[in-house]
Amino acid sequence: MIPITDVAPVYLGVQEGYFKEEGLELDVQLAQGGAAIVPAVMTGDYQFGYSNVVSLLVAQDKGLPITVVSNGSTSTNEPGSDTTEVAAMPDSGIGNAADLVGKTVAVNALNNFADITIRNSIEQAGGDPTGVKFVEMPYPNMPAALERGDVDAAWTTEPFRTQILQAGGKIVASPMTDMAEKFDSAFYFTSKQTLEKNPELVERFRRALEKSFDFAMKNEDKVRTIIQDYAKVTPELAESIVMSKWYKDVNMDALTKLGTAAKKYDVLKKDPDYDALIAK
Structure with missing residues (x-):
């Protein structure tokens, strides 16, 4: 596990x-x-x-x-309050899934769960699902990488999601709730x-x-x-x-x-x- x-x-x-x-x-x-x-x-x-x-x-x-x-x-079926979401810092210029186009997003595994659900959210928001760059890193490394500005956003799960929020981050996309109920x-x-x-x-x-x-x-x-x-x-x-x-x-x-x-x-x-x- x-x-x-x-x-x-x-x-x-x-x-x-x-x-x-x-x-x-x-x-x-x-x-x-x-x-x-x-x-x-x-x-x-x-x-x-x-x-x-x-x-x-x-x-x-x-x-x-x-x-x-x-x-x-x-x-949880609650956008903005789900266990696995995409987070960014306030100065990232990212407000929703469409804003991830042209940005670098940390994911725990490439060509996998995060890629698919994030691309789906971007497309639903009217953006180009091919226009995002994914970088692989372990979940525990994501809060610090975001704060340093190494990545623009992170596909994160609990407890790291809440760590990012407590450090001033914000949720910018809820790919699981976008995918299905x-x-x-x-x-x-x-x-x-x-x-x-x-x-x-x-x-x-x-x-x-x-x-x-x-x-x-x-x-x-x-x-x-x-x-x-x-x-x-x-x-x-x-x-x-x-x-x-x-x-x-x-x-x-x-x-x-x-x-x-x-x-x-x-x-x-x-x-x-x-x-x-x-x-x-």
Whole structure:
């Protein structure tokens, strides 16, 4: 997984004993992004991974045998108050998505989730979606890069989004809410080999996640407490950040819109096979 607030339900599920109830003991390993997590799951180093949706669509496009076992996190559906948005400093001259044309935007992975959703927002705002320059950097480096002026804007997620706002930054685009209502940003997945060899393991993992999601949605205070540990968030910052929503079911309408945009912007070569992507 990546050390962001979106994965809090897993840590809560371990803490509350939901995984133990299913006979599972988790060994959580952290990575920079979904693009790095996919190969580790494919090689069998890990049984499950958490990845943004586009990394999984790209993996399927390349013929990798991945399968989604659960939704991961969902947009708040509130523009300007979403977990993952584009931020800039007040003197950047950027007021909305169209203003990103001709600018340099930090993203955590090139030719991936950020590119597609930002280009979509720019086009919806009447701008040229090809006229933006993306620079790859880890999420934790983005607040300082913005303040130094190394980049004009940053595609950022919590807790780094709130860090930027507290340093005087502002939200200039909400790509997930622009893409679709109740947009799912990430999924939990496994390899088809693991699913075929051990379907009972997958089902137990899925059940534990479902309980964990339900607990997180009902106990926001617990979420804000646990992120202080694994995400290294201060108590003050933990009280301010925007929380994702966690629903077990995948929003197929939103996924289809994302897949269509991914092909349109040349991130995918083929139309996604959604039925093959989502484990039954």
